Amino acid sequence: MHIKSLLLIGIILAAFTVTNAVAVDGGNAGKGKHLLKRSCAGCHKRGGEAEVIKAEEKTMRQWDRFFRKAKRKHPGNTFKEISKRDKKDINQYLFDNAVDAPSEETCG
Numbered sequence: 001m002h003i004k005s006l007l008l009i010g011i012i013l014a015a016f017t018v019t020n021a022v023a024v025d026g027g028n029a030g031k032g033k034h035l036l037k038r039s040c041a042g043c044h045k046r047g048g049e050a051e052v053i054k055a056e057e058k059t060m061r062q063w064d065r066f067f068r069k070a071k072r073k074h075p076g077n078t079f080k081e082i083s084k085r086d087k088k089d090i091n092q093y094l095f096d097n098a099v100d101a102p103s104e105e106t107c108g
């Protein structure tokens with residue numbers, strides 16, 4: 001009995017930690033992957049004006065910080081012109097595949 005309740009507490013704590021780690025709330029990573037190609041890869045490509053974007057180049061936290069400040073690192077209005085919704089999805093995709101993200105990709 002005692003062990004069971006400890007286990008339950010453990011599960012609740014683990015669930016909380018997982019939810020807590022997802023700082024980008026409700027973005028659609030699947031869509032984000034495509035949007036990244038559409039909205040970002042025009043410049044971020046081999047031989048383009050900026051480096052190819054790799055999700056694993058940053059940590060989850062760094063990606064979230066990047067999306068808060070990205071406007072300033074980008075020429076003119078390029079970043080502002082991408083809709084908030086799209087950026088959230090792209091942010092989610094990069095976050096989910098960040099260097100320190102728990103990898104699900106390898107399972108599927």
Ligand code: HEC
Nearest residue numbers: 039040042043044049050051053066073074075078082090
């Ligand atoms: C109009 C061209 C253009 C578009 C569109 C664009 N970028 Fe950039 N981006 C740049 C340039 C130029 C830089 C600065 C040079 C560099 O770091 O390669 C840059 C820099 C960056 C950096 C490096 C900055 C850092 O501190 O790590 C990241 C990451 C990035 N962009 C992500 C994105 C994402 C994500 C999108 C799409 C939502 C995007 N960019 C769309 C041109 C663009």
